[in-house]
Amino acid sequence: MTLSDPRIARLITLVIAALRPPAGRRRIALALFMGVLCHAVFAVGVLAMMWAMFFGMSESFGSVPWPWAFVANALLILQFPLVHSFLLTKRGMGLLARMLPGPHGGTLSTTTYAIIASVQLGALFLLWTPSGIIWYRAEGLAFWAICAAYAATWLLLMKASFDAGAEVQSGALGWMSLLGKIKPKFPDMPTQGLFRIIRQPIYVAFALTLWAVPVWTPDQLVLALSYTAYCLLAPRLKEKRFEKRYGDAFDRYRRDVPYVMPRLKNGAGKSEEGHNA
Template sequence: MRGALRPPPGRARIALAVLMGAMVHVIFAAAVLAMILAMFFGMSRSLGTVPWPHAALANAALLLQFPLLHSLLLTRGGSRWMARLVPGPHGGTLATTTYAIIASLQLLALFALWTPSGVIWWQAEGWALNAMTGAYALAWLLLMKASFDAGAEVQSGAHGWMSLLQNIKPRFPDMPTGGLFRLVRQPIYVAFALTLWTVPVWTPDQLALALALSLYCLAAPKLKERRFELRYGDRFRAYQRKVPYAFPALNKGRQHDQH
């Protein structure tokens, strides 16, 4: 229709970027808060109300859905699927934001909808509570540090929507080798595993969670390293030979002194 007002170029793109940015950061913050609180109480306080023994199956489903879908979305097929989730031409640009939204929703479901068993084996008190709370807080600080070392914009989902806002092609950070990545190749997974085992309340629920997700933290990075080897080639292989996988080499300094 002649004379009809058309939106300025880029307005829809900017609106989509802002909407996705607000969505990912709100859901991400809610997921992190749910994780911190649920594990602090040993998974003994949550919103799940599935009657037992059916709750065991519901909890198992919640526990398995995260590592399975999380890893599946990182495959080539999963990446293509995520790029099509947002209609229009910007799905590819927003893929990392979409991935962070899905991962955050998965974690939020796991920790908010878990049905507690009602059994508490051990609960720290007095000086033990202070010590365990300090260790738990330190584990979370290490996780934050590792995430920043890897590229906080990618880990938080900001990379996609900020690229769209600036109307530029997403450019991933270089292969991380600084900070905690000098000590181990997978500091994010190591730090996350530490949060699982430093809680001040222990229940059957927390033990099941810690065992399952610790196994995931040891196995899942193998797939990540395959992608890094394809992307960075000899550079990653050299880094792989120099830096241990998950456990720092305590005798590294002595070996250098001997040489």
């Protein structure tokens, strides 16, 4: 990876524009406020997820009495994929652009989206009501081996997010574009890095984090099954959007690159895999 890499060049251009913002105190103040809010909430959401799953969802702040806790936890599971997917639709993106009053709502839509997603994740993992049942807790060498696997899945998720466009995934595109007074420029269809191996590395990496945990409870199993299903099904909707946006380019990419399972070998099975994906 070099400075000529389009992903690096795009980030450098965005950072340079943000470091020298044109005059406009209110615009600058709004951009910086949204940036701080976005990344603070993002950090809380991600850290809450890492912490809660590390303990198999047995450690959280939810205290809804049973059996109502089952309903509350189910709603927490459902709210993320439903809202997350809706906001990616044409209607949802229009709503995002109108959430902030004034002329900058459209520019800040990716930042607003990241804030909402982070609040959703924080709610899921901080407000979960644990069942109190622990099936398995790794110890000794097994504990350290699983911890290493857990860390590896998170590194994989970070790599996939960078390959897809770190500025979009983190919400930085919106507020940095507003700060630099430039039009947000979305990255092209991702085809480099992990996207050369499978079409949906972010969803696969996210699913892997659900299973590489040192503590297993009924709570973790329900979460893992639910969100693994989401990670397998939701990208189909994303790919329909890509079909409309990129046309033949995406069709060629889809023929050449499998959906979520890497190919073990090239050659005769390539064409067949591409058509089945």
